[in-house]
Amino acid sequence: MGVSEYINFASEEWVLDLKSRSVLLVLSEAEMTNARLDAVDMPQQMLLSTLNPDAEIPAEQIAQASLILLEIKPELPGSLQRFEAMRQLHPDMPVIAAIRNADLPLVRTLLKKGVRDVVGLPLSHAELAAIVNEVCEQLDARVAKDVHQGQLISVLKSIGGVGATTVATHLASELAERNIGRGVCLIDLDLQFGNAAAYLGLSAQLSIADLIAAGARIDGELLKSVVSKGDNGLNIIAAPIDIVPIESVNPDQIMRIIELARAEYDHVVLDLPTNWTNWTLSLVAASEAIFLVAELSVASLRQAKRQLQLLDSQNIAGAHINVIANRVEKRFFRAIDLDSAAQALGHPIELSIHNDYPLVRAAHDQGVLIRAIRAKSKIARDIENLLARLGVETER
Ligand SMILES: Nc1ncnc2c1ncn2[C@@H]1O[C@H](COP(=O)(O)OP(=O)(O)OP(=O)(O)O)[C@@H](O)[C@H]1O
Numbered sequence: 461m462g463v464s465e466y467i468n469f470a471s472e473e474w475v476l477d478l479k480s481r482s483v484l485l486v487l488s489e490a491e492m493t494n495a496r497l498d499a500v501d502m503p504q505q506m507l508l509s510t511l512n513p514d515a516e517i518p519a520e521q522i523a524q525a526s527l528i529l530l531e532i533k534p535e536l537p538g539s540l541q542r543f544e545a546m547r548q549l550h551p552d553m554p555v556i557a558a559i560r561n562a563d564l565p566l567v568r569t570l571l572k573k574g575v576r577d578v579v580g581l582p583l584s585h586a587e588l589a590a591i592v593n594e595v596c597e598q599l600d601a602r603v604a605k606d607v608h609q610g611q612l613i614s615v616l617k618s619i620g621g622v623g624a625t626t627v628a629t630h631l632a633s634e635l636a637e638r639n640i641g642r643g644v645c646l647i648d649l650d651l652q653f654g655n656a657a658a659y660l661g662l663s664a665q666l667s668i669a670d671l672i673a674a675g676a677r678i679d680g681e682l683l684k685s686v687v688s689k690g691d692n693g694l695n696i697i698a699a700p701i702d703i704v705p706i707e708s709v710n711p712d713q714i715m716r717i718i719e720l721a722r723a724e725y726d727h728v729v730l731d732l733p734t735n736w737t738n739w740t741l742s743l744v745a746a747s748e749a750i751f752l753v754a755e756l757s758v759a760s761l762r763q764a765k766r767q768l769q770l771l772d773s774q775n776i777a778g779a780h781i782n783v784i785a786n787r788v789e790k791r792f793f794r795a796i797d798l799d800s801a802a803q804a805l806g807h808p809i810e811l812s813i814h815n816d817y818p819l820v821r822a823a824h825d826q827g828v829l830i831r832a833i834r835a836k837s838k839i840a841r842d843i844e845n846l847l848a849r850l851g852v853e854t855e856r
């Protein structure tokens with residue numbers, strides 16, 4: 461391409477409408493020079509990275525981008541590998557491949573591998589602008605179509621065994637009972653010890669592990685295929701049958717699963733493990749409502765306080781964190797006891813659930829809801845009271 465062409469393109473055809481997106485351009489030094497990008501008015505969100513066609517792209521550069529234009533040199537094996545490795549790690553990242561002398565079979569292969577589009581090298585300014593604008597438009601259209609985002613609700617526990625799964629299963633069931641829209645999904649993310657499905661009498665063959673293993677192939681259909689159905693229409697994604705090391709899970713994949721679930725259902729309830737990992741924190745940060753289940757024991761309150769402090773240190777704080785005092789004895793069911801516990805905790809305790817071990821135990825053993833054992837119980841009413849925190853009306 462001659463210099464005169466740049467001059468022509470520079471003024472008229474360089475209209476880039478990136479909105480809030482940032483585009484990362486990854487080109488070798490030679491192609492960067494050929495592209496003469498210094499001749500055009502570069503929007504701020506256009507990030508340039510000069511790298512050999514097979515050199516690894518630094519993670520922090522990828523993290524900044526919402527679209528990547530990536531040079532691929534098919535004759536260099538490491539170049540295609542670089543692209544594939546990036547697809548694996550960031551399956552949702554839109555990629556435009558930039559290639560020299562692209563032939564049809566290669567273009568077809570790349571499209572099959574998930575690139576959004578292909579642009580020829582040396583890069584022409586007009587073509588670059590046109591293709592980037594087009595992909596941005598496609599992405600905007602997709603976002604507009606997927607506006608539905610179900611409410612994300614996280615159930616946490618101060619320490620193991622305080623009743624988080626009992627709360628999560630019953631809360632999700634109460635929501636499902638009342639829902640007349642897209643339904644409710646309970647996802648058991650207690651990957652090592654999850655037993656939510658068992659509490660509901662289900663022995664799921666498929667689990668969250670199948671969604672984690674599906675990598676980039678995951679979509680709404682696949683998500684629905686691993687769902688087990690509870691009696692009242694509740695959808696449950698069970699914990700794996702085998703223990704999964706929680707830190708081995710790819711955080712991006714978990715986020716993708718949750719986003720898909722939110723697109724499918726009106727409420728997504730998460731039963732989370734006691735141990736924190738970066739992905740559990742991200743999920744809690746993304747939640748509209750958080751329930752932290754604790755008991756009124758010194759040990760449980762101390763741990764609950766530590767959990768709240770950790771959330772606070774991650775800038776997760778505020779009124780959407782609801783502490784639930786579980787297994788509260790009738791004689792303690794007075795404001796004063798909850799008040800002093802709240803003071804010790806440094807957070808209000810506005811929700812509590814009565815203690816009734818024989819009833820809860822019977823429900824779990826039989827794999828049914830508490831309601832099925834006893835139609836009217838204090839615990840059932842206490843759990844119904846949680847719905848107001850989610851903006852869901854109850855009849856009473
Ligand atoms: N309100 C309640 N009254 C009496 N017993 C209860 C109550 N809630 C839960 N339990 C009992 O507490 C035990 C633990 O409950 P659950 O499995 O829901 O807790 P968890 O916090 O999810 O525990 P884990 O750490 O194992 O995941 C169960 O035996 C259950 O029967």
Ligand SMILES: [Mg+2]
Pocket residue numbers: 624625626650654655731
């Ligand atoms: Mg549990």
